[in-house]
Structures are given as C-alpha cells and as structure tokens.
Amino acid sequence: xxxxxxxxxxxxxxxxxxxxxxxxxxxxxxxxxxxxxxxxxxxxxxxxxxxxxxxxxxxxxxxxxxxxxxxxxxxxxxxxxxxxxxxxxxxxxxxxxxxxxxxxxxxxxxxxxxxxxxxxxxxxxxxxxxxxxxxxxxxxxxxxxxxxxxxxxxxxxxxxxxxxxxxxxxxxxxxxxxxxxxxxxxxxxxxxxxxxxxxxxxxxxxxxxxxxxxxxxxxxxxxxxxxxxxxxxxxxxxxxxxxxxxxxxxxxxxxxxxxxxxxxxxxxxxxxxxxxxxxxxxxxxxxxxxxxxxxxxxxxxxxxxxxxxxxxxxxxxxxxxxxxxxxxxxxxxxxxxxxxxxxxxxxxxxxxxxxxxxxxxxxxxxxxxxxxxxxxxxxxxxxxxxxxxxxxxxxxxxxxxxxxxxxxxxxxxxxxxxxxxxxxxxxxxxxxxxxxxxxxxxxxxxxxxxxxxxxxxxxxxxxxxxxxxxxxxxxxxxxxxxxxxxxxxxxxxxxxxxxxxxxxxxxxxxxxxxxxxxxxxxxxxxxxxxxxxxxxxxxxxxxxxxxxxxxxxxxxxxxxxxxxxxxxxxxxxxxxxxxxxxxxxxxxxxxxxxxxxxxxxxxxxx
Amino acid sequence: xxxxxxxxxxxxxxxxxxxxxxxxxxxxxxxxxxxxxxxxxxxxxxxxxxxxxxxxxxxxxxxxxxxxxxxxxxxxxxxxxxxxxxxxxxxxxxxxxxxxxxxxxxxxxxxxxxxxxxxxxxxxxxxxxxxxxxxxxxxxxxxxxxxxxxxxxxxxxxxxxxxxxxxxxxxxxxxxxxxxxxxxxxxxxxxxxxxxxxxxxx
Numbered sequence: 001x002x003x004x005x006x007x008x009x010x011x012x013x014x015x016x017x018x019x020x021x022x023x024x025x026x027x028x029x030x031x032x033x034x035x036x037x038x039x040x041x042x043x044x045x046x047x048x049x050x051x052x053x054x055x056x057x058x059x060x061x062x063x064x065x066x067x068x069x070x071x072x073x074x075x076x077x078x079x080x081x082x083x084x085x086x087x088x089x090x091x092x093x094x095x096x097x098x099x100x101x102x103x104x105x106x107x108x109x110x111x112x113x114x115x116x117x118x119x120x121x122x123x124x125x126x127x128x129x130x131x132x133x134x135x136x137x138x139x140x141x142x143x144x145x146x147x148x149x150x151x152x153x154x155x156x157x158x159x160x161x162x163x164x165x166x167x168x169x170x171x172x173x174x175x176x177x178x179x180x181x182x183x184x185x186x187x188x189x190x191x192x193x194x195x196x197x198x199x200x201x202x203x204x205x206x207x208x209x210x211x212x213x214x215x216x217x218x219x220x221x222x223x224x225x226x227x228x229x230x231x232x233x234x235x236x237x238x239x240x241x242x243x244x245x246x247x248x249x250x251x252x253x254x255x256x257x258x259x260x261x262x263x264x265x266x267x268x269x270x271x272x273x274x275x276x277x278x279x280x281x282x283x284x285x286x287x288x289x290x291x292x293x294x295x296x297x298x299x300x301x302x303x304x305x306x307x308x309x310x311x312x313x314x315x316x317x318x319x320x321x322x323x324x325x326x327x328x329x330x331x332x333x334x335x336x337x338x339x340x341x342x343x344x345x346x347x348x349x350x351x352x353x354x355x356x357x358x359x360x361x362x363x364x365x366x367x368x369x370x371x372x373x374x375x376x377x378x379x380x381x382x383x384x385x386x387x388x389x390x391x392x393x394x395x396x397x398x399x400x401x402x403x404x405x406x407x408x409x410x411x412x413x414x415x416x417x418x419x420x421x422x423x424x425x426x427x428x429x430x431x432x433x434x435x436x437x438x439x440x441x442x443x444x445x446x447x448x449x450x451x452x453x454x455x456x457x458x459x460x461x462x463x464x465x466x467x468x469x470x471x472x473x474x475x476x477x478x479x480x481x482x483x484x485x486x487x488x489x490x491x492x493x494x495x496x497x498x499x500x501x502x503x504x505x506x507x508x509x510x511x512x513x514x515x516x517x518x519x520x521x522x523x524x525x526x527x528x529x530x531x532x533x534x535x536x537x538x539x540x541x542x543x544x545x546x547x548x549x550x551x552x553x554x555x556x557x558x559x560x561x562x563x564x565x566x567x568x569x570x571x572x573x574x575x576x577x578x579x580x581x582x583x584x585x586x587x588x589x590x591x592x593x594x595x596x597x598x599x600x601x602x603x604x605x606x
Numbered sequence: 607x608x609x610x611x612x613x614x615x616x617x618x619x620x621x622x623x624x625x626x627x628x629x630x631x632x633x634x635x636x637x638x639x640x641x642x643x644x645x646x647x648x649x650x651x652x653x654x655x656x657x658x659x660x661x662x663x664x665x666x667x668x669x670x671x672x673x674x675x676x677x678x679x680x681x682x683x684x685x686x687x688x689x690x691x692x693x694x695x696x697x698x699x700x701x702x703x704x705x706x707x708x709x710x711x712x713x714x715x716x717x718x719x720x721x722x723x724x725x726x727x728x729x730x731x732x733x734x735x736x737x738x739x740x741x742x743x744x745x746x747x748x749x750x751x752x753x754x755x756x757x758x759x760x761x762x763x764x765x766x767x768x769x770x771x772x773x774x775x776x777x778x779x780x781x782x783x784x785x786x787x788x789x790x791x792x793x794x795x796x797x798x799x800x801x802x803x804x805x806x807x808x
C-alpha cells in the first residue's frame with residue numbers, strides 16, 4: 001500500500017517497521033516531526049528529552065540493553081550530543097542504534113548551516129542520505145541492520161527538503177528485533193571506556209571502517225549507477241540528485257545512498273564509463289574532496305556549484321548548463337521586480353507574551369542576551385530588543401561573562417532572556433555558574449509552557465509527556481533557588497508597569513537573579529486557553545482621539561496598522577495619520593492600551 | 607490524467623496560518639489516487655510565524671525534484687494577494703492564476719514605511735490575460751460561518767482544471783483527511799469554490 005508521507009514521517013515509519021523499541025529527541029526544525037510521529041505508535045517508548053545529549057545517552061542505554069533505538073535532532077543538536085556520540089562510536093551497540101540528523105541548508109529556521117556529513121568521518125560512523133520519503137523509510141530500516149551487523153551507530157542525514165517534503169511511500173509491516181533484551185556484566189571491556197579499554201576499541205573502530213567499505217562496495221543496495229549518455233556523469237546524493245536529474249535527465253548518474261565510507265571501486269568504475277564527471281552536492285565539498293583525494297579527475301564541483309545556501313533546480317540549471325550542455329540557460333525577463341515588494345518576515349503572534357516583555361526590556365534600554373526560540377523574533381525592528389544570540393542556553397553564560405568585563409558599570413544595563421524549554425535544555429549550567437562565581441546577571445525565563453517555535457512539543461516543565469500523559473512538572477522557582485539564586489521573582493508580562501519595575505530592580509542588583517513570567521502560555525497552546533486571560537477579546541482605536549503618535553506601532557503587533565490620512569482629533573489636534581486595529585487579528589492583550597498616552601484605545605463592543 | 611506523462615507544477619503561496627498545508631495535502635491525496643506520482647515541499651518552523659509560506663506541488667508519471675524551477679509553474683494558487691505577486695515570475699507564460707481576494711498587511715505596510723502594492727489583479731491580467739481568476743474565498747468562507755475554510759474554497763476552484771476528476775473524488779479525500787465534525791462545512795466550501803469559476807477545458 002502506498003501512502004503520501006512527509007520525509008520525517010517516513011523516517012519514523014521506517015524505524016517502526018524495523019522494530020524500534022525506544023525513540024528519543026529534543027525538537028528542532030526540520031527534524032521535530034520524526035519523534036512526534038513515532039510517538040503515535042503504541043509499540044514504541046518515545047520521549048522528548050531535555051536536550052540532545054540526554055537523548056543520545058538514553059537511546060544508547062536502550063541499545064546496550066538490546067533494544068533498537070532511534071535518536072533524532074537537527075544539525076546543531078548533534079553538536080550538543082557530540083560528546084556521547086563520539087564515544088558511542090567506540091562502544092558500539094547491541095540493539096541497532098540510528099542517529100537521524102536533519103540539516104537546514106539555506107537556514108530557513110537555524111542559526112547556522114553546518115554540514116552534518118562532516119560528523120561521519122570525524123566520528124568514524126557510517127552515514128546514509130535519503131532523497132525522498134520512500135528512501136527515508138528504506139534507509140532508516142536498513143540503517144538498523146547495518147548498525148547491528150557492524151556494531152556501530154549509523155547516521156541518517158536528512159535536510160529541510162527531505163524532511164519537509166511529502167511523497168508516496170510503499171508501507172511494510174513491523175518486524176520485532178530478535179535480539180535478547182538483557183544487560184551483561186561480562187562486556188565491561190566493551191562498555192567502559194577507560195583508556196586501557198578504549199585503546200583496544202580504537203583499533204576495532206578502524207577495522208570496522210574497512211569492513212563497512214567492503215559492504216558499501218558490494219552489498220549496500222542503495223549506491224546506484226545509471227548509465228545513460230556517457231558525455232557527462234554526475235556523482236551526487238540525496239535531494240541534490242533529484243534536482244540534477246530533473247534538470248539534466250539524459251546524462252549518467254552515480255547516486256550514492258551511503259556517503260561514508262565511500263565505494264571507491266564503484267566510483268572508479270563510473271569514471272571509466274563516463275567522459276566527464278561533475279559532482280553536485282549541497283553545502284561543503286565533502287564528496288568532491290574525498291573523490292579528488294582518491295586521485296580521480298573531477299571536471300566540476302564547487303568551482304560552479306555554490307557551497308552556501310540550499311540548491312534548487314533553478315540554481316543547478318543556472319550554474320551547470322554551460323558546463324554540461326554548452327548552452328547558457330534561457331533567462332526570462334522578470335514581469336515584476338519582486339525583490340522590491342514589502343517583505344513578510346515571521347513575527348510574534350498577536351497577543352504573544354513575549355511582546356510586552358520585550359517592550360519592557362526596550363523601555364529599560366537593556367543590552368539583551370537572547371536565545372534560540374520564538375523570542376529570537378524580538379530582534380526584528382521596530383521592537384529591536386535583542387542584541388546577542390548564538391545557541392541554546394548561551395545568553396545566560398554570555399550575560400554573566402560580559403558582566404565580568406564591564407563590572408559595576410554594567411549594573412542595570414544587562415539581562416539574559418530565554419524560554420522555558422531552552423532553560424531546561426541548557427540554561428541551568430550557566431545559571432549555576434553565575435551564582436557560584438559571583439556574577440550579577442539577571443536571567444528572565446519567558447515561560448510560555450511549551451516548546452513553541454518548533455510546533456508545540458512538551459518538555460519537563462509542561463506537565464505532559466510526548467504521548468500526552470500527565471507527568472511531574474519542573475518548578476522553575478524552586479529550581480533556581482536550589483542552585484543558590486536568592487532573588488527569584490515572577491511577573492505577569494501583560495502588566496507592563498509591574499514588569500518594568502521588577503526587571504529594573506533585579507538588573508540593578510549586584511547578585512544573580514531570576515525572573516520568571518507567569519500567566520504567559522503560548523497563544524497557540526489551546527489547552528491553556530490563552531485568550532481567556534484577557535479581560536476583553538478585542539480593542540479598537542477611537543478615530544477622533546488617536547493623535548497619530550505611532551507609539552503603538554512600535555511594538556510590531558500584527559493587528560495594528562497605520563492609515564496615512566491627515567486629519568484632526570476631536571480636540572483639534574492635527575495629525576498626519578492614525579493607527580487602526582484589525583479586529584480579525586486582535587486578541588485583546590491590551591499591551592497597546594497600556595502604552596497609548598492619549599487613552600485612545602478602548603474595548604470593542606462585544 | 608491527461609498530461610502525457612509530463613510533470614505538472616502547482617505553486618501555492620500565502621501567509622502562515624492560512625491553511626496552505628491542508629490544501630496541498632488534499633491535492634496530494636487526490637492525485638495519488640488518480641494514479642500520479644506526487645511530490646510537495648514546504649517550509650515549517652520559524653517561517654510559519656505570520657511569515658510568507660509557499661508549497662511546491664508537482665505531479666506526473668514520475669516526479670524527481672520536490673521543488674519547481676523558477677518560471678515553470680503551470681498554476682499559481684495564492685491565498686493572499688501580495689504573496690501572489692511575490693511569485694509572479696515563477697509562472698509559465700501560459701500558466702493559470704487563482705487569486706484569493708484577501709489582503710494581509712505585512713509589517714512594513716503596517717508601520718507606514720511601504721505601501722501595499724496596488725492593482726495586483728490588473729498586473730496579473732496584463733501578463734496572463736484571461737488565465738486569471740479572482741475568488742472571494744474569504745467572503746465565501748465567512749458566509750458559510752467558518753473563516754478557516756477559505757483554503758478549501760480555493761481547492762474547489764482549482765478542481766475545475768482537472769476535467770478527468772469528478773467532484774466526488776475530491777470530496778472523498780476531504781472526508782478522509784478531515785475529522786467528521788468538519789465534513790459538512792468543508793464539502794460546502796469545496797462546492798462553492800468549484801461553482802465560482804467556470805474553467806475552460808484545461
């Protein structure tokens with residue numbers, strides 16, 4: 001039976017069919033749906049872990065006990081999980097262990113666009129790269145077999161245009177793994193990586209790579225040669241294959257399903273069969289570097305194909321047509337100069353609790369160390385209330401470190417903000433550091449009670465598991481106090497005056513402090529009934545009162561817009577225009593009501 | 607399908623939250639059941655927070671790339687007017703345009719820094735002549751009492767361009783994908799959309 005599945009859904013399906021027993025992940029675009037979908041299968045234990053390192057370790061524990069395990073993350077998540085990952089390579093597995101990592105070329109939703117294929121050589125672990133949903137299912141399934149056969153974790157590398165593309169998949173049934181579930185004390189020399197044992201495993205890892213190379217060469221079914229017109233032969237993989245095949249269908253292809261180790265003999269055979277070889281790959285010249293190092297004469301690769309951003313059929317046609325067909329691509333004149341149209345960047349939702357909080361930070365003129373999540377949108381003008389952001393948890397350490405340099409001059413001028421999920425992911429360590437080593441940073445936990453940006457996933461602070469079952473809930477206040485923070489406050493961000501006062505007091509203090517927002521669940525979290533906390537469901541701006549001062553526009557609310565019509569208020573004040581509230585979008589958060597200096601915003605009759 | 611086995615491209619655009627994903631899911635299921643290979647691509651995550659969203663939808667005998675090549679779209683189905691104009695260069699000269707008569711102001715316009723482009727329908731008609739259809743998807747959905755079904759109204763309009771497929775095939779898929787409490791309203795929305803435009807034999 002064929003069904004249309006998203007790439008991520010197909011990875012989950014492949015794992016389920018392979019008899020996976022444990023699945024762990026921390027959400028991250030574009031990988032999040034893998035675990036969300038896997039959690040819908042009753043036979044599998046699944047979890048949202050606090051972070052990717054924990055996911056990796058839980059999955060490996062499951063594998064060592066004989067269960068097949070899947071761990072999923074976005075590309076930057078593998079940085080967090082790198083510590084266990086690099087040594088799991090030495091320890092190996094008992095039940096098959098698959099690490100699914102999803103890259104984001106083009107940085108649709110990411111802070112960088114690192115190429116996860118680099119982990120494969122670095123970690124000495126094989127990597128499979130599917131191109132579409134069918135391959136997501138097939139490659140994930142076979143990855144479990146490879147893992148057990150060669151006693152290694154296996155990477156399955158996806159990316160935005162694989163994870164978030166839908167295509168038909170032939171479904172299969174689930175087969176339970178026959179591996180015995182037990183722990184064995186006799187395996188200490190394989191499981192305890194103290195130097196004397198790890199040195200032995202180091203040798204085993206090299207031996208394993210040799211065996212895997214033979215496998216890639218002889219047995220792996222998804223390295224495929226398609227010999228058509230031999231004038232040009234493309235070596236490519238993943239979605240780059242699909243783009244290239246679409247643009248240049250008549251030529252020959254070596255499509256690699258396994259990126260590491262590479263099948264050198266097969267590559268040699270391909271060079272023998274075609275006249276010119278062009279390598280097409282997204283991001284780094286990974287295949288090109290390796291294939292050139294093998295001594296082959298590659299005609300084109302990164303000299304023509306961009307290393308930055310994602311590839312598309314349009315880009316492939318533009319950069320390769322001349323070299324492949326001898327003809328320049330036909331360019332059609334633009335009907336409209338679309339680059340000049342108003343952009344539509346993502347924005348905080350109407351009523352979002354982050355908006356009043358950022359407004360307060362802006363009023364206080366703080367240097368805000370930010371973090372990864374919806375609150376990253378606080379950097380966008382006109383809110384412009386974030387001044388630093390690298391990775392999850394980094395704002396807490398960053399603000400504390402900066403305070404060590406600017407000293408007392410910085411009191412009242414610096415704070416860190418991060419979300420509830422991000423704080424649990426990696427904010428606790430730096431908070432402890434600030435207390436232990438005498439920093440004065442103020443950490444604001446913007447608690448919207450969910451992992452929001454990635455699409456509403458649970459975490460240890462929400463009270464629910466991935467399967468929606470009730471779970472113990474982390475108490476942020478108690479947690480902060482337990483690491484030694486003496487000043488822990490809560491604020492209702494929708495009360496602007498109170499919020500500004502509390503933040504002002506805490507950032508001025510020469511000690512570490514924590515502020516937690518309350519009454520602030522995500523607007524999209526239906527179970528929290530976010531709109532019910534507002535007194536009125538909608539406001540309007542009295543046309544004859546608005547002075548056109550534009551202060552309400554500066555909070556970048558999607559419900560408020562400017563009408564550029566000159567006029568006069570009922571008090572005879574001249575104005576160049578006025579603001580209006582779009583009733584379809586307003587949810588009644590009343591931030592604008594509190595900042596309007598002329599009392600022009602009133603509840604809309606209900 | 608009467609497409610001689612070649613791959614056809616439908617480009618959908620709109621604003622996060624307008625329901626482009628459900629619309630493309632319906633398309634995908636209908637065409638799969640009609641015996642086609644299908645691929646579709648969309649971006650989730652940060653791009654959804656009120657930002658512009660696009661879906662590349664392709665179908666045919668065998669589809670490779672999930673992304674459409676610029677200038678190769680056979681259809682542009684847009685849920686918002688500015689988001690239609692943004693992708694005007696993606697359409698083939700003989701391509702067909704279905705516009706939802708709906709405007710959502712982007713931040714720069716809200717702030718009074720830029721103007722919302724005027725005469726978008728006319729711009730399309732200048733380039734695509736009679737191949738432009740304006741649908742009041744939002745008004746129809748509002749009259750039906752459920753503003754969210756504007757996406758299904760547009761799918762109803764688009765369904766006219768698949769003469770080999772009967773309304774029942776679309777409706778069966780709608781019922782298959784949606785929970786039963788939403789069946790009636792969505793079937794109505796589909797029918798209204800289907801009746802709104804008189805399509806020539808596509």
